[in-house]
Amino acid sequence: MKRPIALALAVCATACAPAESASDTPAHAQPGQKEQGAGTLATSEANAIRFLEQATFGPRRAQGTGPLPIDSVEQVAAVGITQSITAQFNAPRSTFDAEATADLSSQFFSNAIQGEDQLRQRVAFALSQIFVVSQNGIPNPQGTPENEPRLAMAGYLNLLSQRAFGNFRQLLEAITLDPAMGTYLDMANNKAFKANGQPVQPNENYAREMLQLFTLGLHQLNEDGTEKRDANDELIPAYTEEQVQAFAAALSGWTYASGTGCPTVGRSNPPSYPAPMIGCDANHDSSARRLLRGQMTTAGAGATRHLTEALDNVFADPNLPPFICKQLIQHLVTSNPSPAYVQRVVDAFKSNGNGVRGDLRFVVRKILEDSEARGSTAPSAQQPTYGHLRSPALFVTTAVRWLNGTLDTTGGKDPGAKLSNWSRAMGQFVPRSPSVFSYYPPNAPAPGANGLLGPEFAILDTATVTARANFVHELLYANTAANAGILIDLNTVPSAPTDLVAWLDHNLLHDTMSADLQLVLQNSLADPRAGDTTRKKKLALYLTTLSPEFQIQR
Structure with a gap:
C-alpha cells in the first residue's frame, strides 16, 4: 500500500500561507467596482492572474501584435473581471467528436490548452466531477459498428458544456x-x-x-x-x-x-x-x-x-443550493470557502434577481466576482486556509499555458494524448473517473490540516507526487514533449536571474512568493552548476512549479 506523503505538500494548506498584507481586507465587490484593496473587478495584473487561474485552464500572456485574446492576462487587466466573464460566456464552444482519431482524453486536453471558451470548459469539467459518468463504465459490445463508450461519452461531455x-x-x-x-x-x-x-x-x-x-x-x-x-x-x-x-x-x-x-x-x-x-x-x-x-x-x-x-x-429542496454551490466554489476557487461566501452564492442560485432559481450563468458570475475570490491575493484573515491543491489536469494545463504552449498535430502527432498520460500518472485519467464518486470526493480532508477539506489530496501519495515532478522535468528537459507535439516557448521567460525570479513571482504566484522561495531560487541560479541561460530558466521553473506555493492555487 502506498503510504500518504509526508512532504510539505501534505500540510501546505495551513503552513504555506503568504505573508499577510494590510491592503488585503476586501469590501464586497459589486459589478463595475474599481479596484480597492482585494475586492476588485477592474483589475491589476495580479488580480487578473488569480481570476484566470479560477476561470480557465491556466493564465497565459498575449503574444504578437494582434487583438488581445480574451483569456490573456493583458486583456483581463484591460477590461476588468465583469467584462471578461461576459466575453467568456459568449466564446465559441469547444466540442468532442466521437469519430475523431484522437481519444476523448486527448481532445479534452487539446481543448483545455487551445479552446477560447475556457470558462465554459472549466465549469463543464466541474460539473463532470459532480454528475459523474465514466467512460470505463460504458460497455462496448462486440459487433457494434461504432465505439459505444466514445460515442456515449462524447455526447455526455458535449451536453455538460452546452448546458454549463x-x-x-x-x-x-x-x-x-x-x-x-x-x-x-x-x-x-x-x-x-x-x-x-x-x-x-x-x-x-x-x-x-x-x-x-x-x-x-x-x-x-x-x-x-x-x-x-x-x-x-x-x-x-x-x-x-x-x-x-x-x-x-x-x-x-x-x-x-x-x-x-x-x-x-x-x-x-x-x-x-x-x-x-x-x-x-x-x-x-x-x-x-x-x-x-x-x-x-x-x-x-x-x-x-x-x-x-x-x-x-x-x-425545490433547500439542500440543493448549498450542496451544489459549495462544490462549484471548491472546483473553481477554494476548497474551504467561508460560510458567508457559500451563502452569497446560494442566494444567487435561489434567485438571479428576476426570480429565476438555478441560473448557472448567474451563479458562476457570483462565484468569480465574490470578494473572497477577487483581489491580488486571498483575504488576509483567510490565507492560512485558502485555496486548493491543483488537480493533475489543472497542474498540467497551467504549466503548459504559462509557457505559451502550442500543440502540433502534424505527422500523426497526438499532443493531447501526451498531456492526458501525464495527468493519468498523477491520478486523474479524464474522462475515466474510477467511480461515481469521481477522482476524489468533495469532502476528503487535507492531511494534517485540522479538519480542513482538501479533495485533491485524496489522490496525492508518494507515487503521484513523484509523477508531478516527472511531468515538469519531462516538459522542460526531455525531447518527448516536443516529439509528441507539445511546444513551449522559453523566450517568454526573462534571462537575467533577478528578472527571472521577479517574473516567476509576478506571474506564477501573483506577487506572493515567500522570502524562503526567493532565496532558494537566487542561490540555485547563482550556483555555477546551474548551467547556461536556458538551463537556468528551466531550473527556476522546475523549482517554482514544484513548490507548495505553486502547487496550492490561492
Missing part, C-alpha cells in the same frame, strides 16, 4: 435522460414489471446517486453549507431509504430511443446513444409515491409526468 451556463433544473433533466448516464447508473431499462406482468421493485441506483451525489448530499445543510444537527448533536439525513425507493419508482420506465418506439411489458430497447431516452408507460410504476417534504406523485400518471414531478421536487 443554463438552468440547473434543465441540466438535471438532460442528465437524467442522457443515455450515457442511463447506462452508467441503470436509469435506462429500469423496469417496474417482468415480461409476464409481475411487478418488481425498480432499480434504485440512479435514484440513490441522484439524491446523494447530484443534488442533496447525505445530510441536511444550512444555506451557508454547514451541516444541520438535531437536539442530540447528530447529523440529520437529507432523505430516507423509503424516499430513494419512491424516486426509483417515479423514474422507472425509461429506455433508449429507438425507431420502433417503446418495447412491450418487461422488454428493453438496446443501447442507443445519439438521442435522449424515451419514457414507456408499459414499464413504469404509475402508483403514487411520497417524495421529499411529503409531496406525492400523481396516482396513475405516466413516466413523463412522474419524472417532471420527481425532478421538480428535488430541485
Whole structure:
C-alpha cells in the first residue's frame, strides 16, 4: 500500500500561507467596482492572474501584435473581471467528436490548452466531477459498428458544456435522460414489471446517486453549507431509504430511443446513444409515491409526468443550493470557502434577481466576482486556509499555458494524448473517473490540516507526487514533449536571474512568493552548476512549479 506523503505538500494548506498584507481586507465587490484593496473587478495584473487561474485552464500572456485574446492576462487587466466573464460566456464552444482519431482524453486536453471558451470548459469539467459518468463504465459490445463508450461519452461531455451556463433544473433533466448516464447508473431499462406482468421493485441506483451525489448530499445543510444537527448533536439525513425507493419508482420506465418506439411489458430497447431516452408507460410504476417534504406523485400518471414531478421536487429542496454551490466554489476557487461566501452564492442560485432559481450563468458570475475570490491575493484573515491543491489536469494545463504552449498535430502527432498520460500518472485519467464518486470526493480532508477539506489530496501519495515532478522535468528537459507535439516557448521567460525570479513571482504566484522561495531560487541560479541561460530558466521553473506555493492555487 502506498503510504500518504509526508512532504510539505501534505500540510501546505495551513503552513504555506503568504505573508499577510494590510491592503488585503476586501469590501464586497459589486459589478463595475474599481479596484480597492482585494475586492476588485477592474483589475491589476495580479488580480487578473488569480481570476484566470479560477476561470480557465491556466493564465497565459498575449503574444504578437494582434487583438488581445480574451483569456490573456493583458486583456483581463484591460477590461476588468465583469467584462471578461461576459466575453467568456459568449466564446465559441469547444466540442468532442466521437469519430475523431484522437481519444476523448486527448481532445479534452487539446481543448483545455487551445479552446477560447475556457470558462465554459472549466465549469463543464466541474460539473463532470459532480454528475459523474465514466467512460470505463460504458460497455462496448462486440459487433457494434461504432465505439459505444466514445460515442456515449462524447455526447455526455458535449451536453455538460452546452448546458454549463443554463438552468440547473434543465441540466438535471438532460442528465437524467442522457443515455450515457442511463447506462452508467441503470436509469435506462429500469423496469417496474417482468415480461409476464409481475411487478418488481425498480432499480434504485440512479435514484440513490441522484439524491446523494447530484443534488442533496447525505445530510441536511444550512444555506451557508454547514451541516444541520438535531437536539442530540447528530447529523440529520437529507432523505430516507423509503424516499430513494419512491424516486426509483417515479423514474422507472425509461429506455433508449429507438425507431420502433417503446418495447412491450418487461422488454428493453438496446443501447442507443445519439438521442435522449424515451419514457414507456408499459414499464413504469404509475402508483403514487411520497417524495421529499411529503409531496406525492400523481396516482396513475405516466413516466413523463412522474419524472417532471420527481425532478421538480428535488430541485425545490433547500439542500440543493448549498450542496451544489459549495462544490462549484471548491472546483473553481477554494476548497474551504467561508460560510458567508457559500451563502452569497446560494442566494444567487435561489434567485438571479428576476426570480429565476438555478441560473448557472448567474451563479458562476457570483462565484468569480465574490470578494473572497477577487483581489491580488486571498483575504488576509483567510490565507492560512485558502485555496486548493491543483488537480493533475489543472497542474498540467497551467504549466503548459504559462509557457505559451502550442500543440502540433502534424505527422500523426497526438499532443493531447501526451498531456492526458501525464495527468493519468498523477491520478486523474479524464474522462475515466474510477467511480461515481469521481477522482476524489468533495469532502476528503487535507492531511494534517485540522479538519480542513482538501479533495485533491485524496489522490496525492508518494507515487503521484513523484509523477508531478516527472511531468515538469519531462516538459522542460526531455525531447518527448516536443516529439509528441507539445511546444513551449522559453523566450517568454526573462534571462537575467533577478528578472527571472521577479517574473516567476509576478506571474506564477501573483506577487506572493515567500522570502524562503526567493532565496532558494537566487542561490540555485547563482550556483555555477546551474548551467547556461536556458538551463537556468528551466531550473527556476522546475523549482517554482514544484513548490507548495505553486502547487496550492490561492
